[in-house]
Amino acid sequence: PPIPYIPPRYSEEEMLERSQQLYNLLNQRRSVRFISPEPVPREVIENVIHTAGTAPSGAHTEPWTFVVVADAETKHKVREIVEQEEEINYKQRMGDKWVHDLRRLRTNWMKEYLDTAPYLILIFKQTYGILPDGKKKTHYYNEISVSISCGLLLAALQNVGLVTVTSTPLNCGPQLRVLLRRPANEKLLMLLPVGYPAPDATVPDLKRKDLSDIMVFV
Amino acid sequence: PPIPYIPPRYSEEEMLERSQQLYNLLNQRRSVRFISPEPVPREVIENVIHTAGTAPSGAHTEPWTFVVVADAETKHKVREIVEQEEEINYKQRMGDKWVHDLRRLRTNWMKEYLDTAPYLILIFKQTYGILPDGKKKTHYYNEISVSISCGLLLAALQNVGLVTVTSTPLNCGPQLRVLLRRPANEKLLMLLPVGYPAPDATVPDLKRKDLSDIMVFV
Ligand SMILES: Cc1cc2nc3c(=O)[nH]c(=O)nc-3n(C[C@H](O)[C@H](O)[C@H](O)COP(=O)(O)O)c2cc1C
Ligand SMILES: Cc1cc2nc3c(=O)[nH]c(=O)nc-3n(C[C@H](O)[C@H](O)[C@H](O)COP(=O)(O)O)c2cc1C
Numbered sequence: 001p002p003i004p005y006i007p008p009r010y011s012e013e014e015m016l017e018r019s020q021q022l023y024n025l026l027n028q029r030r031s032v033r034f035i036s037p038e039p040v041p042r043e044v045i046e047n048v049i050h051t052a053g054t055a056p057s058g059a060h061t062e063p064w065t066f067v068v069v070a071d072a073e074t075k076h077k078v079r080e081i082v083e084q085e086e087e088i089n090y091k092q093r094m095g096d097k098w099v100h101d102l103r104r105l106r107t108n109w110m111k112e113y114l115d116t117a118p119y120l121i122l123i124f125k126q127t128y129g130i131l132p133d134g135k136k137k138t139h140y141y142n143e144i145s146v147s148i149s150c151g152l153l154l155a156a157l158q159n160v161g162l163v164t165v166t167s168t169p170l171n172c173g174p175q176l177r178v179l180l181r182r183p184a185n186e187k188l189l190m191l192l193p194v195g196y197p198a199p200d201a202t203v204p205d206l207k208r209k210d211l212s213d214i215m216v217f218v
Numbered sequence: 219p220p221i222p223y224i225p226p227r228y229s230e231e232e233m234l235e236r237s238q239q240l241y242n243l244l245n246q247r248r249s250v251r252f253i254s255p256e257p258v259p260r261e262v263i264e265n266v267i268h269t270a271g272t273a274p275s276g277a278h279t280e281p282w283t284f285v286v287v288a289d290a291e292t293k294h295k296v297r298e299i300v301e302q303e304e305e306i307n308y309k310q311r312m313g314d315k316w317v318h319d320l321r322r323l324r325t326n327w328m329k330e331y332l333d334t335a336p337y338l339i340l341i342f343k344q345t346y347g348i349l350p351d352g353k354k355k356t357h358y359y360n361e362i363s364v365s366i367s368c369g370l371l372l373a374a375l376q377n378v379g380l381v382t383v384t385s386t387p388l389n390c391g392p393q394l395r396v397l398l399r400r401p402a403n404e405k406l407l408m409l410l411p412v413g414y415p416a417p418d419a420t421v422p423d424l425k426r427k428d429l430s431d432i433m434v435f436v
Binding site: 001002003004005006007008009010012014015016018019020022023026027028029030031032040041042043044046047048049050051053054055056058059060062064065066067068069070071074097098101102105106137138140141143144147148149150151152154155156158159160161162163165166168180189190196197200201202203204205206208209211214215216217218 | 219220221222223224225226227228230232233234236237238240241244245246247248249250259260261262264265266267268269271272273274276277278280282283284285286287288289292315316319320323324355356358359361362365366367368369370372373374376377378379380381383384386398407408414415418419420421422423424426427429432433434435436
């Protein structure tokens with residue numbers, strides 16, 4: 001049977017202050033492509049993934065698997081797969097326009113951070129589940145649900161001062177799934193290297209849109 | 219040129235504590251389908267949407283539009299469109315299996331909260347942009363980016379004690395786009411009613427997966 005739901009209630013002033021604080025925190029987030037090899041406590045990584053797992057999901061399917069790679073050899077194998085495919089992506093698959101659009105980000109197919117970051121988090125979407133009787137269980141909206149959960153993960157990382165770069169490695173999914181021995185119902189959605197920023201880390205000088213450009217009031 | 223990036227750095231104890239606190243906060247989030255008509259300060263809504271707008275996006279396209287409906291008449295029109303389509307969804311489009319999977323959530327096509335919630339936030343993904351010269355600009359991974367931004371929005375709402383239910387109204391997009399006069403490059407991705415929970419709000423008695431069921435360490 002349904003249960004009562006009584007969340008914390010804040011005064012209007014508290015709501016304003018809390019909303020402003022979280023904006024300030026998350027507005028400092030940037031995608032960082034230079035990650036320090038310094039170790040990060042494993043329990044912090046567990047807590048941020050636990051947080052990601054509180055996301056809503058279509059019909060409560062919770063269709064996510066977070067594979068955390070800390071082993072140096074496996075990280076290097078991930079790097080080899082990703083760089084090999086990304087070189088083809090940049091040179092052939094993405095097309096001139098896409099590559100041009102990425103120019104101001106100064107990204108290319110070389111991903112040193114895949115070796116240096118203490119953790120790589122590979123997020124798989126479970127496109128279907130398996131019921132006890134062996135039948136397939138549809139996972140409605142699995143990609144949207146897993147992406148929402150990635151949003152919570154990013155908030156949780158920023159909240160502890162860790163950095164990442166959200167990436168969706170094109171065409172690497174099948175090889176990485178095999179490398180990490182994930183079952184056939186799981187498809188790679190995102191790869192996030194996680195750690196402290198390198199001391200000399202830089203980011204592209206991007207601006208965000210104004211609130212008035214993203215919000216319409218009716 | 220790139221700029222230095224120096225985010226706040228916390229001690230390991232602080233990281234552990236902060237990560238645990240955010241987990242506790244977000245683990246209290248539930249999808250709430252009974253929303254109080256009490257007014258909510260508009261500035262809080264602006265701040266949570268501003269927060270959502272800090273999300274990463276493929277090639278920094280920021281492909282999101284948040285339409286906030288506060289006008290009672292427009293809310294009611296949204297309700298009419300959604301209930302009409304949802305009745306067909308439940309009775310015909312979704313199929314017995316999907317309807318069965320939703321039974322423990324006790325959802326159906328009646329959405330009173332679309333009238334009672336002080337705000338409806340309709341999140342549109344911009345499937346392409348328009349350049350100054352009138353040409354189309356591709357928005358890579360727009361659905362993933364907008365879903366991540368919805369994750370930040372959910373975190374921001376929870377952080378101020380407001381509730382919502384994430385929904386992806388099947389087949390309502392075209393009519394809602396016309397009702398809200400959004401351009402042709404925008405497609406409805408999600409509809410979130412937002413407010414305080416009703417005093418007698420209940421939620422389905424669901425459990426979340428254990429950390430060990432969603433995380434794999436390599
Ligand atoms: C992509 C997506 C679509 C959803 N669609 C609906 C919906 O149409 N109607 C609804 O009542 N709940 C919807 N939900 C909410 C889920 O049912 C809910 O997240 C799930 O049951 C887990 O409950 P919780 O959010 O309280 O943890 C949706 C959630 C997601 C992520
Ligand atoms: C779905 C998605 C895919 C992305 N893919 C890549 C990628 O493959 N490589 C990369 O360097 N950055 C990638 N990014 C990061 C974006 O380039 C970055 O979010 C954007 O430039 C805005 O910068 P910010 O995150 O610092 O605000 C991706 C972001 C998203 C949301």
